Amino acid sequence: MKGAKWFKKSLIVLVSALTFGLVTPADFNWLGEADSAKHPEKDLQEANSARYGASVQNVNKNIEEELFSQNDFIQNIVSKGEENAYCKFGGKIKPKIQAEFKAVILPKMEAAIAKMASSHQEEELRQLAITENPASGRGEKIFHIYNENNGEDIMRFHVRQENPPQEGYWFNFHYHTYHDQFAAHHDLGRIYWDKNTPPKWSSQGMLS
Template sequence: MRSWARKSLFVLISVLTFGLVTPTQLLNAVNAEGPAERDVLEVPSSKSGFTQVHEYREESEFDREEFVREMITSAKLQSYQKFGSKIKPVIENEFRDVILPKIEMAIAETAALFPENDLKNLAITEFPGAGVSEKIFHIKNRLTGKDILRFHVRRDNPPQAGYWFNFHYHTYHDEFQAHHDLGSIYWDKNTPPNWMS
């Protein structure tokens, strides 16, 4: 474990255990057990005779599935934020049943392409586009600032067919040129309100 991470862990354990475990005791417990992927430290409980078990992970551990779940949760929240209070109630169910699973699949497939070190640097943009903007959210590399995926929704108005919301995404593989279709949701014959309204 790196020295700064070890020091941070010592402070964290000391604070969480109200000083019952000192850094020296923690270091002795870790060294006595030898290197392991997951170390367990037993701490006497101040309220009862039972023992509390605190687990901590090595810095190198990274849960790819947990990362993908967090990205999907953020994607869902960004989408609902974009829809706003006027559009969300009308399309929410169909979006959840038809479009969201395809967004989840696209995120999972993209995450599988990246090595762990690069995957740690991916993040979802913080704000969807308002008004008539197509942007729902982008997934970008925090270090380079470059987009990896761009998830958009476009308003389509085919002749005499009413308004549709076309969900699609673009990838950096083709410099965001191709539309990868996620599906369309019918709105109405009337013009939809602006996003986030």
């Protein structure tokens, strides 16, 4: 390659000298063009390779954005759902069951939300939101996931106080889905309270 370039330069200088400058280096552009014409297949391969590389990068970028968006949605809902749960528990119930709720119930809640999210497109997930006010008193509602465009619920996460004979009081965590008009109970787990009746939800103040 170096020899070829040296030969071209020498040829240009020689011709310019013999023609007393009537032929300029610009007139030798045909040499470069001719050289390029010798390798059309190589140029085509390089161009195709560049286009293919750019295409792969775009596909990978789109996949990463989709996965990140779905994961971001799940984490956001779970985080807000956990806040709703603690708000519902109140100052009297939260200290006693928070650790078990976080270790046992919350991971199952996250798995249920992830399963739901996997069946929806990214654009659909952007339309979903979480309710902010859990039910107080003896109400079961922790939070609902709903479509902001039409106000319809997708999932309902609830907790029910149970008192089986001779077993004391339990908190039964479960959820419902729109697939069966929220009829079936999908179990998330139970947390034991005490033999005594638990305080109402959202009751404030620590237990003595």
